[in-house]
Amino acid sequence: MxxxxxxxxxxxxxxxxxxxxxxxxxxxxxxxxxxxxxxxxxxxxxxxxxxxxxxxxxxxxxxxxxxxxxxxxxxxxxxxxxxxxxxxxxxxxxxxxxxxxxxxxxxxxxxxxxxxxxxxxxxxxxxxxxxxxxxxxxxxxxxxxxxxxxxxxxSLVPNDPLLLAQMKAQLDAVDNTPHPALLYGFHPEDDRRPQILQELMLSVYDDKVEALQELAADNSAxxxxxxxxxxxxxxxxxxxxVSRDPSFQHAARSRAREIIVQLDRDLQANGAEWLCGTTVTLADLFWGVSLVRLEYLGLGSLWGDLPRVRTYFSNVAELPSIQQEAIESTLMSMPPSKHLRSA
Ligand SMILES: N[C@@H](CCC(=O)N[C@@H](CS)C(=O)NCC(=O)O)C(=O)O
Missing domain, CATH: 3.40.30.10 (Glutaredoxin)
Incomplete structure (x- = not known):
């Protein structure tokens, strides 16, 4: 353009x-x-x-x-x-x-x-x-x-074709984690989201639809x-x-767990501090943001039994880019959560 x-x-x-x-x-x-x-x-x-x-x-x-x-x-x-x-x-x-x-x-x-x-x-x-x-x-x-x-x-993207393919698979894994379902949805028996967030989510869909319908009518040309x-x-x-559909909410949480279990296997296979090779890549930044969000929502238990993921989370959480743009940003813009503290 x-x-x-x-x-x-x-x-x-x-x-x-x-x-x-x-x-x-x-x-x-x-x-x-x-x-x-x-x-x-x-x-x-x-x-x-x-x-x-x-x-x-x-x-x-x-x-x-x-x-x-x-x-x-x-x-x-x-x-x-x-x-x-x-x-x-x-x-x-x-x-x-x-x-x-x-x-x-x-x-x-x-x-x-x-x-x-x-x-x-x-x-x-x-x-x-x-x-x-x-x-x-x-x-x-x-x-x-x-x-x-x-x-x-x-560069945050590896040159080596094998590492590049691995990195892309990690970006897709984060992209396909059901984050919207976990943020907006009401888990039937184990909703760990901060109370204020739960209250905010009571009317969020109706408000979105109402606003969008008005905008569509006002801009009909x-x-x-x-x-x-x-x-x-x-x-x-x-x-x-589906926000209160028990099977949908159970499936979203199970899917998130499966993706994290795969992360654990991939960490074991790479065997280094970072996920794809020996330097920080986009995969580490994406996972840093993803794990911070899950932690905020009270879902740190998804990797409570996976020590490799726990150590990896500590490593990525120390990156200044993750501290600033995921942790601090979340703390200043979202309702307080007892699950996530300032680094
Ligand atoms: N896959 C897209 C997703 C974009 C997306 O869903 N963004 C969310 C925030 S993470 C949003 O704008 N939500 C507000 C809304 O949909 O009203 C991306 O990664 O850019």
Missing amino acids: DKSTLEMMLAKANNSIADPSRLTERNTNGYEQGRFTLFHSAMSFCSQKVRATLVQKGAAFKSCDMVIIGNRMASSGKLIPAENYHPDYVRLRLIGGKLLSTDLAANYTGVSSVSTQGFDACAVPTLVDLFTGEVIVDSLRICLHVNGTVSNSP DHELVAAYHAKIKKEKGGKN
Whole structure:
């Protein structure tokens, strides 16, 4: 896309952020000044992967920190939609979506992987690369792009084809962990999420659907945007349907356990401090973010009997990028959890 059109769309998308203090320059002395703008959210698991990658690579970026949960005004009951549903943001993100060979995600599976579930046009993160004129969506693709373009710091992607294949399998494992199901869902007999989070989740799906329906009605002339909103409405209604379904919630937790048991086997096979070779790769950053989120949700017990995973978690949690962008970010943006403490 040409630079002036992209800059115009970017400026409009910035208007989706109500509070200008959430538009900041990060790592101002870092590499690739003026190149990246990241639309993300402090609390979002997928955004944490991207920010950890940018920080680990030492890249400068403009941070557009969005509120991704709608909010109802106490006085009037009026619903303020999540900022990631704003028409100008979704229009920008739809440009990136066209580069994916996938349909809009309309079915809820409890997993948010673009490669298996489709493209959610109303989500974060979105990266704009002003040097190439690209809008890039999907945290996995964004992190590979950042690694490939920031060349002054050590690569987070192995050259060795075998290690590269192993790393990609790990990125897919994290991507296919049912994080949305575990964050939003009510486990029938063992819900360990912080109480305030559980309360927040009582109305989250209804609020999302209400906000999206209003936005679709208000923007009826823009057919592409309306299609994106309709797909999202269908997906979120699906989420509500299974949020209290015991077998769905049991299956999500069992799936997360299986993925962690496989991590344990892979750690044993690699035998080093890190997961794919002897240096930090994207696999370690993705797993760092994933394990921090599971710990926050009270699911550290999923690897309580796996000492290798416990040691690995301590190692990744010491990386400054994980401390800052997963642990501290979670603690400052999400309700307090007795399960996760500051490093
Ligand atoms: N696979 C996508 C998933 C994007 C996604 O689902 N983002 C979540 C946060 S982790 C989001 O924006 N949720 C808010 C919403 O859907 O309303 C990625 O990795 O970028």
